[in-house]
Amino acid sequence: MYDVVIVGGRCAGSSLALLLAQANLKVLIVDRSNLPSDKINSTHLIWHAGAACLQRWGLLDRLLATGCPLQRRFLLDLGMFQLRSNVELRDCIVDGAVAPRRDVLDGLLLEEALAVGAELRDEAHVSDLLTENGRVTGVRIRTETGGSEDIPARVTIGADGINSTIAKLASATEASAQDKQQQTYFAYFSGVAFEEVEFYSRPGRMGFIWKTNHDQVVAGLCCRLADVDALRADTVSAFWAEMEAISPDLAARLKAGRQESEIRTGGTRSFIRQASGPGWALTGDAGMNMDPISAQGISNSFLQAEMLSDAIIRGFAEGNPDEALAAFGEKRNETLGPIYAFTSEMARLDPEPPAEIIQLFMGLAKSQTDTDAYFGVFAQTVPVAEFFAPENMGRIMALAEAE
Structure with a gap:
């Protein structure tokens, strides 16, 4: 019997496992992949609030030591003029953002979670939920030999992304759902002249560039779905034509460097799922998935990990875990609902701003x-x-x- 089974071992699941294992709970991570591994459709920016979570967990310095720099200066180029900022920190304990490659970040979180006592079963597929009197009591997984194994747990967590198996099996409802509004195209480059995180706001477009691991930058653009067909026809030529139109200077700096990857693409619909039910809860993108245009995904996963771990620990201590899980959902929506709405509006990429x-x-x-x-x-x-x-x-x- 585990205290908590977490389905999904990337940044949302591993960060939650870390916090729960530090509280001496018996935790198992189950993931269908061989972890850690890269996530090729992530542009991996972690804003200040997310970096502050890493600092509170004692991991920020270790992440920076991987060659992932803290970025403190930000530029928003609006064409007619530019805005530059160091960001108002208020009570935030970290004065910058970071953008680690996902194999680096997820690997660090998983390593630390296992070091403090969490267990891992990767390459394991969840086939069903265990239930008793209407309450989820664990998961059933398919074994390598084709059989099945039941894993009982006091609480089961879905941290398994936008296509969450746990959300489907638990029949989690959705609210505030929106179809995909924009598509992102990006690549990695080395040898690029760069001083600050840069955003370029143009009619129906958004360009971006920031530093990541391996002395590289990730740079690209977001465009409206109505304009995607032109990029699909000849992605390479269209990508460079778009970058040139967004900022000739940025395009020239990228071309002066070395392209280290193919052009990658991503986009997603947005939704807020039911956060919990008897014996189960969702965290990360499994529970609240935002358009990537505002780069909130990883930060939100970390903030939810802190909220949910506090709820689980309190629920076990007070003997009412399901009530605590319900309270987590209320706090999640209150805390992150406004940035969800802001991001949804931003993702429209209006060709003519009001x-x-x-x-x-x-x-x-x-x-x-x-x-x-x-x-x-x-x-x-x-x-x-x-x-x-x-x-x-x-x-x-x-x-x-x-x-």
């Missing part, structure tokens, strides 16, 4: 403090509702008209 948004950016150009706060929304150091409160928006937009 006049008030243009005026907002013009106001930000006149206030470094407000620019830092705007970047803090992405870093999850400044609440979405606070920054976009009508009175705050009105104050900033009024700056655009000031002499």
Whole structure:
């Protein structure tokens, strides 16, 4: 009997296993893959709030030592003008973002989880949930010989991504679902002149570049689904034409370096799933999946790991784990719901931004403090509702008209 079985051993599952094993709970990670491994459709930016989780867990310095630098300066190029920021930190204990390759990050988290007592069964496929009196009591896995094995647990967690087996088997409901709105194209480069994380906002487009491991950068663009067919016809030529249109300077810097990978692509629909039920819960992208345009996925997984581990530990101590799991879902939605809504709006990539948004950016150009706060929304150091409160928006937009 395990205290907790976690299905999915990447960043969401391994981080939760680490926190639970540190609390002396008996934890098993089950994953269908051979871990750790790379995740080729991840652009892997971890904003400040996520990096702060790594710092609290004692892992940030070890991650930085892999050659994954802390990035403190941010640029938003809007064509007409540029905004630069160090990000408003507030109570955040880390003053930068990191973007590790996923085999590095997931490997570090898994290694630490196993070091503090968690167990791993990889290359194991979950075929069913065990239940008793309507409550989930573990999982059934298919063995290498074609048989099955039952693994009982007090709580079962689905950390198995957007196509979660646990969500399907538990019949988890969905809310706030949206179809995929944009497609991302990116590649890895070395030898690129680079000083800050860069974003390029253009009509119907968003370009980006940031540092990762191996002295490389990851760079690419997001485009509306309506424009994807042109890139599919000749992805390489279209990618470079798009990058040139977004920023001739960025395209020239990338071409002056060395392309280290093929052009990769990704995109996903968005949803908020039911967070828990009797004996089970979902975390990471299995429970709340956002469009990747705001790069919140890993940070959100870490924040959920802290919320869910606290709920499980408290629930066991008080003898009411299902009530604690339900409370986790409420806290998840309250904490991350606003950034979900903000990201969904951003993913539309409007070819003609509303006049008030243009005026907002013009106001930000006149206030470094407000620019830092705007970047803090992405870093999850400044609440979405606070920054976009009508009175705050009105104050900033009024700056655009000031002499």
